[in-house]
Amino acid sequence: MNYRKFQADHLFTGFEWFSNDSVLITSPGGEIVDLVPAAEAGEGITRVSGILSPGFVNCHCHLELSHMKGIIPENTGMVDFLVRVIQQRGFDAPIIKKAIEEGENSMLQNGIVAVGDICNTPNTVDQKKAGRLLYHNFIETMGFIENSAAQRFEASLAVYDQFARLYRTPAESVSIVPHAPYSVSPALFQMITRFPGNQLLTIHSQESTAEREFIEKGTGDLHRLYEALHIDISFYKPAKNGSLPSYLSHFLPNQSLILVHNTNTNSHDLEYVASGELPVANLYFCLCPNANLYIGNPLPDIDLLRQYRAVIVVGTDSLASNHQLSILAELQTIHRHFPHIEKVELLQWATLNGAEALQLDNVLGSFEPGKKPGVIVVKEDFSKVERLL
Known part of the structure; x- marks a missing residue:
């Protein structure tokens, strides 16, 4: 040899x-x-x-949004960013396909070997057939109105089926996952978490102060999002037990969960995580600092996460909210803002921790x-x- x-x-x-x-x-x-x-x-x-x-392992990406690079201006804030993604993501199929190919090429060039990829559509299926990168495909679903849960889930299941055909053992590479705690109803959460084989999940978590305010108080800027979507949320009652416990309670003991963004995670949340009362088997905290800065959110309190021995991984988010799909660029930003964190620790977040989070540590x-x-x-x-x- x-x-x-x-x-x-x-x-x-x-x-x-x-x-x-x-x-x-x-x-x-x-x-x-x-x-x-x-x-x-x-x-x-x-x-x-x-x-x-x-x-490198990229634990959070939206490859299907690669065609939106430069479309949304920086510093819009969370609500306006979400509204613009919803309203402006529609492009002709050839443009979307070419951007997906270029996005994957850039990840390969930037040393990325595996990706936790959020999928709302089957647009990335053809690109992934070549097997140039390892993917765990997170089929994202959302629907905040209880009586729409079955319809929303069926739509995501149709997308799931198209990705499942790529793999001999679909449950190892495809999951149906919730978008965020403010966009998924209890009924839809139940359908997601009880879907057979759904053991690895992810959720956009505590990405902004507006999210926490809405979950815990029912007030704040997220109301503009529901108004833009013409959704009546007068039924909503704030969580009594705090932001993080309220939605972690939907998950099951055999499930692993990647919490993405965590810009508003505080010591009370981490005390709960450290208490041993978690309903899930494993919990990972994914940092996407360049997307946070692009949208206009603060960076996570990384030192606080480290203090509580949170298992940290790294993602790029999408080209709608970032200038590149590069884990190294994310590490550069973390190093610039937290220069006291040793490079060996940063590299572990981007390699072994990421592989463990995506349940690929047997090969990566x-x-x-x-x-x-x-x-x-x-x-x-x-x-x-x-x-x-």
Whole structure:
């Protein structure tokens, strides 16, 4: 076998720095064979400058919105952003298809090997048939009116079926998931969480102060969203037990959940998470800082999340709310605002943690024999990433 051999200034395994003298050995197809001292590696070593790392995992993306790049101006605020996405996402099919292809190409070029992708339509099915990236497809559904739950769920199930045909074991790669706590009724939550095989889910969570105000008080700026959608929400009664507990209660003990954005997550929420009373098996906190800044939301209190030992992962959100689909660009933003966080920790969020969150850590996320995690090299100042395998 013609092994591939790589050595860099630094080597990150997915969870720790490894000896700088080490050489990573892979099969020609990228399967990890071993990590050995350079003296034992033999000839044919490719030496690169920077940090050798497993490929990045993008835990939150909306690839189907790639055609909306630059359409929505920055700093609109959450409500106006949502209204504009709903009103302006309609484009001709060839434009949408081309933008999806370009979006996937950019993720490949930016060292991304797997994606948790939000799907409201089957528009990305054809692109994903090629298998260039690993995807977990989160079929998103929404409907805040109880009597529309069955109709809304059936529409999402039709999308689910089109993605399910791509996989031998659909439950491992496709889920039906709720959009956000303010857009899904209790009846629809129940249909989602009890759908057979639905063990990995995600939800837009605590993305703005308006969301918390509405969930806990029934007031605030989200009322403009319902007015724009011509939805009468006079029936709504605020949650008595707080924002996060109120909607986590819909999920089940065998389910893992990725909470996305978390810009308004506070110590009371995290005390609840740390209490051991969670209804779910695993909880992950996904950061999409560049989208937060684009929309005009604050960044999450990342130090608070770390203080409570939250399991952190990273996403890009969509090109409707970001300038690029690059996990490295997200790490750059986090590093700029939280320079005290060590790079080894940031890299773990973007590799092994992400792989675990998407339940792909048996093949991705770390340099361990038998895995095919991709091989990238990241400049030490986080300025550039290059895909090697």
